[in-house]
Amino acid sequence: MQTIIVEDDHEQQEWLENVLKAEFPNIRIVARVDSVTKAVESLSRNEVDFVIMDVMIKGGTSFDVLEKLGDFDFHIVFTTSFEEYAIRAFRQAAIDYLLKPIDREEFIEAIKRVEQKEADRKQREQYEVLIANYARNPEDQKIAIPDSSSILFVHPKDIIRCVSDNSYTTFYFSDRKPVTISKSIKHCEQILDGLGFYRVHNRVLVNLKHIEKYKRGDGGSILLSDGEEVDISRRRKESFMRAFKEL
Amino acid sequence: MNLFLFLQATRDQSAEEYAELIAQQQEQIELVIYGSLIPLIVVFIFLFFVVYRSRREAAFRKREFELQLSRSNMEMKALRSQVNPHFIFNCLASIQHFISKNDNKQAEYYLVRFSRLIRQVLENSTQNMVALSEDLEALEMYVEMERLRLQNQFEFDLQIDESINPENIFIPPLIIQPLVENAIWHGIDGDGNGKKAVISCTILSGDHFLECTIENPIMENKAQKASYKRKSLGLVLIQERLELLNSVYNTDCQITQEDVKKDYISRITRIEIPLESD
Numbered sequence: 001m002q003t004i005i006v007e008d009d010h011e012q013q014e015w016l017e018n019v020l021k022a023e024f025p026n027i028r029i030v031a032r033v034d035s036v037t038k039a040v041e042s043l044s045r046n047e048v049d050f051v052i053m054d055v056m057i058k059g060g061t062s063f064d065v066l067e068k069l070g071d072f073d074f075h076i077v078f079t080t081s082f083e084e085y086a087i088r089a090f091r092q093a094a095i096d097y098l099l100k101p102i103d104r105e106e107f108i109e110a111i112k113r114v115e116q117k118e119a120d121r122k123q124r125e126q127y128e129v130l131i132a133n134y135a136r137n138p139e140d141q142k143i144a145i146p147d148s149s150s151i152l153f154v155h156p157k158d159i160i161r162c163v164s165d166n167s168y169t170t171f172y173f174s175d176r177k178p179v180t181i182s183k184s185i186k187h188c189e190q191i192l193d194g195l196g197f198y199r200v201h202n203r204v205l206v207n208l209k210h211i212e213k214y215k216r217g218d219g220g221s222i223l224l225s226d227g228e229e230v231d232i233s234r235r236r237k238e239s240f241m242r243a244f245k246e247l
Numbered sequence: 248m249n250l251f252l253f254l255q256a257t258r259d260q261s262a263e264e265y266a267e268l269i270a271q272q273q274e275q276i277e278l279v280i281y282g283s284l285i286p287l288i289v290v291f292i293f294l295f296f297v298v299y300r301s302r303r304e305a306a307f308r309k310r311e312f313e314l315q316l317s318r319s320n321m322e323m324k325a326l327r328s329q330v331n332p333h334f335i336f337n338c339l340a341s342i343q344h345f346i347s348k349n350d351n352k353q354a355e356y357y358l359v360r361f362s363r364l365i366r367q368v369l370e371n372s373t374q375n376m377v378a379l380s381e382d383l384e385a386l387e388m389y390v391e392m393e394r395l396r397l398q399n400q401f402e403f404d405l406q407i408d409e410s411i412n413p414e415n416i417f418i419p420p421l422i423i424q425p426l427v428e429n430a431i432w433h434g435i436d437g438d439g440n441g442k443k444a445v446i447s448c449t450i451l452s453g454d455h456f457l458e459c460t461i462e463n464p465i466m467e468n469k470a471q472k473a474s475y476k477r478k479s480l481g482l483v484l485i486q487e488r489l490e491l492l493n494s495v496y497n498t499d500c501q502i503t504q505e506d507v508k509k510d511y512i513s514r515i516t517r518i519e520i521p522l523e524s525d
Contacts, residue, residue, distance in 0.1 A: 099366075103359040104352065202415050202525035233525035235376075235417065 001027050001115065004042060006053040006062055007079070008034040012100070016052055016107075023108055026115065036060040040068045048074045050114055055080040063089075063131045075114045075121065077107075085134055091191045093130035094144040094151060095122060125153055143191055145171060147181050156195040160226050162188045162205040172226060174210070198243050200232045208247050314495060331428060334389075335365075341396045357395060364388045371420040376523055379450075379457070380413035386424050386448075393431050400435050401444040403427075408451045417523040418457060419492055423448065425485055426461050426516050433514065434463030456500055457520040465506065465514045485518070496521040 003020070007013045013032050020027050027050070031042045035058035043051070043065065051074050053062040066072070080086050081100040090097045098107060125144075132140035145152040160172045164185035171179045171188075189199055196208050206224060213223040219234040232240055338361045345354035367385045371377050383405070390403045407413065430446045444464050451458045482504070489500055500519035507513045 099362075101355075101359050101362050104355055235523040235525065 001049040003050045005032045006039045008057045039065045055086045089134035092143045160210045164203045376417040377420045379416040404447040406449045430463035461516045
């Protein structure tokens, strides 16, 4: 596999290269680059199968590199340390990433999956979501919802609510049938963070824009645009009201 | 005689009329006085009400501000009691030890766990309440680090009452961890008599609070010393936090500690933790 390492920290470059050399004889490292310009240049000049990319690099981000390349056909393993927006964009695009410092075993596992073609090639649209959501461009923002067979791309405004059943979460939409995925509600809450959603109950996440009415009561309840009534837990009422008013 | 009676009668009559007239006038005067007093009283009541309300609001705002202040203080305290500097430097020293032994893989493994724990702690400590499941996740990561550092010199036994759903119970973050930390630091004797210490943590649901009991063996000389010495700093910090929580949540949660003599001396720390649930 023809491989390029995009990473601005030279010690980290060396670490990646050492692990790759020790564990993967089939991997041939074509280049080690540390900036947006150099990455774009070497990625468009070489035939590349596989790229390891850190998010923050000299001159911008790896997402800038992908945007500039436009069309590409290689596997990517992303690494990042503490970039909140990058992590959110990865989650929203349903793309895996490795946290730094990188766990050696996890890194090896990720490369093995790429090598054995077990990792499915990410869809073009997933990268588009990644780039748009990182730039926080509200019109283009979509989220990727992977169910067992395919990935659904939806606008957050079309999601009315998410309801959890232990490790499964069901999404209810305004324009299509419900979809159940095998992710926890906490994961979904992280995906939808900053997009106007609120966890009114341990089991329910609602889109604040789809609330039609608030009914008083112990915690109170809300009527959603699809006619569903959802209870608000008492402990979340106060902060819910705050979030609702900010809207 | 008759005339006298007649005169008397007319005089009485006119006197009566006169008195009646005066009474009527008096009534009118009173009416005017009281009538003009009513709006005045209304104005006074209104003013009184306005002043009272603004005072009450000010007092309410002050209380809210104080609560907010104590909440932000609590966040700080959570952070402070969470990331015990002693523990951080011990971890770094262990990593250094692996590096100097050229045990690169172990050093890396340790470093990655350490960074994950710090990440989780940073996330949890910004919140006033976290799901019990998340708090226990951080606790177990912490215990794993200590076991690694102390070469598995102890066993950790975590028991949660079946009636508790850890996803659905919310507690102040990292209040249990420092107690487990104390238990580990006091519960393991350095002379290594071959016996593995067992540190247990049992969580039961009480009436509007969580009851957490931590039990660890303690060396005899340490137990005696402890009775003279004041409480450990970790315990004092927890106590302060608990008092703040009690004032915010209107509870009366307590922390107690006792040493019980079995075939060894066992230190039992019991804490009641305020909780919220959905």
